[in-house]
Amino acid sequence: MDFDVLVIGGGPGGYVAAIKSSQLGLNTACIEFDSTEDEKLKLGGTCLNVGCIPSKSLLDSSYKFHQLKDGLAEHGISAGKPKLDISKMMDRKNAIVKKLTGGVSHLFSHNKVTSIHGKGKLVNPTTVEVTDNKGKKNTYTAKNIILAAGSRPINIPSVPWNGTSVIGSSGALELEEVPKSLAIIGAGVIGLELGSVWSRLGSKVEIFEAENSLLPMLDRDVVKVIEREFKNQNLNISLGCFVKGSKTSRSGVSLEVEIEGKLQKKSFDKVIVAVGRRPFTEDLLAKDCGLELDERGFITVNDYCQTILPNVYAVGDIVRGPMLAHKAMEEGVMAAERIAGKKMEVNYNLVPSVIYTHPEIAWVGRTEEDLKNDGVEFKKGNFPFAASGRALAAGDSAGLVKMLADKDTDEVLGIQIFGNGAAEILQQGLIGMEFSASSEDFGLTMFSHPTVSEALHEAALAVNKQAIHIGN
Ligand code: FAD
Numbered sequence: 409m410d411f412d413v414l415v416i417g418g419g420p421g422g423y424v425a426a427i428k429s430s431q432l433g434l435n436t437a438c439i440e441f442d443s444t445e446d447e448k449l450k451l452g453g454t455c456l457n458v459g460c461i462p463s464k465s466l467l468d469s470s471y472k473f474h475q476l477k478d479g480l481a482e483h484g485i486s487a488g489k490p491k492l493d494i495s496k497m498m499d500r501k502n503a504i505v506k507k508l509t510g511g512v513s514h515l516f517s518h519n520k521v522t523s524i525h526g527k528g529k530l531v532n533p534t535t536v537e538v539t540d541n542k543g544k545k546n547t548y549t550a551k552n553i554i555l556a557a558g559s560r561p562i563n564i565p566s567v568p569w570n571g572t573s574v575i576g577s578s579g580a581l582e583l584e585e586v587p588k589s590l591a592i593i594g595a596g597v598i599g600l601e602l603g604s605v606w607s608r609l610g611s612k613v614e615i616f617e618a619e620n621s622l623l624p625m626l627d628r629d630v631v632k633v634i635e636r637e638f639k640n641q642n643l644n645i646s647l648g649c650f651v652k653g654s655k656t657s658r659s660g661v662s663l664e665v666e667i668e669g670k671l672q673k674k675s676f677d678k679v680i681v682a683v684g685r686r687p688f689t690e691d692l693l694a695k696d697c698g699l700e701l702d703e704r705g706f707i708t709v710n711d712y713c714q715t716i717l718p719n720v721y722a723v724g725d726i727v728r729g730p731m732l733a734h735k736a737m738e739e740g741v742m743a744a745e746r747i748a749g750k751k752m753e754v755n756y757n758l759v760p761s762v763i764y765t766h767p768e769i770a771w772v773g774r775t776e777e778d779l780k781n782d783g784v785e786f787k788k789g790n791f792p793f794a795a796s797g798r799a800l801a802a803g804d805s806a807g808l809v810k811m812l813a814d815k816d817t818d819e820v821l822g823i824q825i826f827g828n829g830a831a832e833i834l835q836q837g838l839i840g841m842e843f844s845a846s847s848e849d850f851g852l853t854m855f856s857h858p859t860v861s862e863a864l865h866e867a868a869l870a871v872n873k874q875a876i877h878i879g880n
């Protein structure tokens with residue numbers, strides 16, 4: 409055998425699985441086909457190249473612009489009319505991406521992971537055929553294989569991408585100027601994050617969502633606050649509407665949208681299609697390799713990311729569960745540890761999610777609806793950031809923390825946060841939940857004052873009607 413472990417895909421699932429395997433003493437290689445013109449491998453996958461990192465870079469830059477333009481007057485600060493240098497903003501983003509993807513290459517060398525350039529195809533449980541950019545084929549064998557080929561955006565026939573005026577999320581991270589008007593199809597994570605970026609930079613943004621409710625994975629009382637805040641930010645979201653057709657011309661794109669049963673024509677400079685992603689399995693599996701896809705195109709795995717072929721694992725966006733980088737990374741670690749004979753598990757009940765709008769939306773665990781459906785009796789505590797001294801001092805007091813706990817045991821079952829710093833605050837709640845903390849445990853923990861995290865403390869106290877800084 410050439411290797412102990414052969415990983416297909418160098419994204420968060422694959423590169424982490426490769427590093428961990430090597431750290432566990434296994435002779436490991438990682439195959440990745442994405443490369444630069446000089447054939448240098450682009451490791452890091454969707455997340456580092458066209459996902460998490462570039463989008464957060466633009467979210468942070470655009471937020472600073474927005475603050476300078478509209479957010480500092482109440483602090484008594486004015487700086488005249490701010491000037492936008494979009495190409496500098498993009499250069500900064502590209503430099504961060506380059507630094508981090510280069511960092512993964514460095515980690516591969518440091519951990520003695522072999523990089524193989526080309527497109528990998530599973531031929532049988534121990535053999536992978538690799539085709540490089542020039543069509544040259546090589547075959548490698550390994551005792552264990554980890555598939556981590558990730559995902560690709562979904563295209564919709566009524567609005568096909570053309571790479572210029574109708575684009576996907578990758579194109580939306582590369583625009584060279586701010587479109588005057590921008591339509592986004594899909595009010596999911598990408599729609600809300602990239603809608604925020606371009607709206608802050610000056611685009612008139614309209615988001616068209618097919619579902620009748622926004623963010624169905626959250627409780628309605630939390631979503632009501634989110635909707636109000638987004639309206640204030642001119643993020644114009646239309647629910648329950650379908651884009652029936654599109655026509656592109658030199659001046660932009662005309663969309664035919666069905667809103668409340670009526671067909672309307674609307675014109676935009678650019679359209680971003682963000683209606684979800686699908687597993688990327690084209691040419692990944694040879695016909696008789698022994699693996700099949702489920703009805704939605706995912707590779708079927710058990711709770712430990714093992715496929716029906718016991719030495720073949722699959723992790724990240726190509727398997728069930730949320731398409732998130734941290735979930736992919738944890739699965740990569742689990743696959744490597746299981747191959748090395750260890751017993752690691754991933755706690756799928758506690759996968760956190762964050763939408764990096766401003767304020768951020770972050771949640772983990774179960775919602776009221778989940779608990780009602782499961783017949784679990786619960787109690788709840790809410791705390792608005794408007795009652796947080798630190799949030800008021802920062803001039804950032806929109807939103808709330810909501811905590812749900814079991815009625816009898818008091819164990820915390822879910823946390824939803826909409827507010828400045830929600831992602832970081834959630835993480836504190838998540839650590840408690842990993843250790844089955846009760847709302848009383850959070851209530852008895854001392855939080856530094858003044859911090860926005862105190863809102864988590866107060867929401868926990870509110871669960872048992874003991875909040876100090878709001879009425880119970
Ligand atoms: P990928 O990152 O897609 O990596 C798969 C890799 O495999 C790719 O490099 C691909 O080139 C390679 N590959 C595929 N097939 C083959 C083959 N046959 N041979 C060789 N190589 C192959 N998630 C978060 O948690 N937080 C965020 O803030 C966040 N922001 C995002 C923003 C955007 C705009 C997008 C699009 C996604 C975002 N995500 C975010 C999701 C996150 O990027 C993915 O969940 C994550 O990258 C999945 O990791 P993965 O390793 O499974 O797949």
Ligand code: NAD
Pocket residue numbers: 564593594595596597598599601616617618619649650651682683684685730731732761762763764
């Ligand atoms: P998504 O599933 O979050 O949202 C897609 C939205 O499009 C949904 O609300 C859906 O109802 C809507 N939709 C589907 N078809 C439609 C149609 N024909 N017309 C109008 N609306 C339609 O998907 P996404 O926003 O494309 O993101 C893809 C994946 O990337 C997600 O799974 C997400 O987890 C991941 N991601 C994560 C982050 C993060 O963690 N912060 C950021 C970006 C992307």
